[in-house]
Amino acid sequence: MVIHSVLACALINQAPKFSIVSSRILTGVRAVSIACSPTGSKIAIGVEDGTIRIVDAGSGATLRILKGHPQAAQALAWSPNGKQFVSGDETARIFFWNTASWAKVKEIRPHTKPIQNLAFNAKGTLMVSTGQDDMVKLWNLADTKKPKLDYAGKGANLFGARFVGATDNFAMATLTTAARVVSPVGATKATLTGHGGLGINDLDVNVAGTRTATAGRDNFVGLFETSTGKRLGYFKGHADWVQRVLFSPNGRWLASSSTDGTVKVWDAKSFASILTLQQQRAVGSPLGFTANGQFFVTVNAFDFPVIHKLGLIVK
Numbered sequence: 001m002v003i004h005s006v007l008a009c010a011l012i013n014q015a016p017k018f019s020i021v022s023s024r025i026l027t028g029v030r031a032v033s034i035a036c037s038p039t040g041s042k043i044a045i046g047v048e049d050g051t052i053r054i055v056d057a058g059s060g061a062t063l064r065i066l067k068g069h070p071q072a073a074q075a076l077a078w079s080p081n082g083k084q085f086v087s088g089d090e091t092a093r094i095f096f097w098n099t100a101s102w103a104k105v106k107e108i109r110p111h112t113k114p115i116q117n118l119a120f121n122a123k124g125t126l127m128v129s130t131g132q133d134d135m136v137k138l139w140n141l142a143d144t145k146k147p148k149l150d151y152a153g154k155g156a157n158l159f160g161a162r163f164v165g166a167t168d169n170f171a172m173a174t175l176t177t178a179a180r181v182v183s184p185v186g187a188t189k190a191t192l193t194g195h196g197g198l199g200i201n202d203l204d205v206n207v208a209g210t211r212t213a214t215a216g217r218d219n220f221v222g223l224f225e226t227s228t229g230k231r232l233g234y235f236k237g238h239a240d241w242v243q244r245v246l247f248s249p250n251g252r253w254l255a256s257s258s259t260d261g262t263v264k265v266w267d268a269k270s271f272a273s274i275l276t277l278q279q280q281r282a283v284g285s286p287l288g289f290t291a292n293g294q295f296f297v298t299v300n301a302f303d304f305p306v307i308h309k310l311g312l313i314v315k
Helices: none
Strands: 002-006 010-012 020-027 031-036 042-047 052-056 062-066 073-078 084-089 094-098 103-108 115-120 126-131 135-140 149-152 159-163 170-173 179-182 188-192 200-205 211-216 220-225 231-236 242-247 253-258 263-267 273-277 295-299 305-310
Touching (some): 031 295, 042 084, 073 126, 084 115, 126 159, 135 170, 170 200, 170 211, 179 211, 211 253, 220 242
Parallel strands (some): 115 159, 200 242
Antiparallel strands (some): 002 020, 010 273, 020 305, 042 052, 052 062, 073 084, 094 103, 115 126, 126 135, 135 149, 159 170, 170 179, 200 211, 211 220, 220 231, 242 253, 253 263, 263 273
16 A cells, blocks of 8 residues: 655635644545544544455554455444444445454344444444435344334435434434434434425534534535524535535534535534535545544545644544
8 A cells, every 4th residue: 555645735714723734645545434443543444345444544554454344334433432343334234343353243234225324322332323225223232133223214314323422312314304313212302404405415413412413415514403403504615415524523623525526624613614625535525533633534536545634633
């Protein structure tokens, strides 16, 4: 693997405290997904060939290559304590890995279509899997023989389920409303509406669970109060569908990627556009902030991961 260091292609519009000082491209690694470890600077990268690379963001070195998925793993997630890692692929298989040895512990195939997203709750006792079969399944990790809850979208087209703060409630993107927040028994806790009724492709919830960001098909990024569903406003600047959104670890910054080939970073408090990266993945770049707050990860137009060193700590 050849590693090149290049200066970041970025436009700093305001709030210069957030800046990219340099970038490293992992040439030849065609990435489809990214997930950052809950501690330190490790990154998991799902690759087109079905492998998963564990990479150190500081050096760009590949620490481990995980094999076994017959097709690309579009969904990756680390448990909160970093001891467990899960990956879900286009054949609807979910692999569970022990991060101490990186041995595959078990495999399940609970969905009928590709796995789109995986996420753990704050305690690391539950997991939600989102499939392209319009299903979200809630799992008790002590026993994965049967889901704790099967939540059917019934035509809503569910995307990107993830947990809300320290609770076991989870939020899901839909194409019928902006998003739903439901309890572990499937009861609706909040409905987030907006984006002109066009729906959203992804969402993220800040660590505190108080704010939910949405990736709209109206080209806007939405921001909502999670508990009530109150819409706080829109981040406007993308020229096409927003595909992914992600809060920084400290919740101050919000990143988004779009089919317009850009990645943007926003001030989550002022709604100001902070930075724009051009020539990013055309179908929407995966996004990642390392837990140590020193690196921001995207995928460029050639599908190569780019590790951006930040000029400030965003822990």
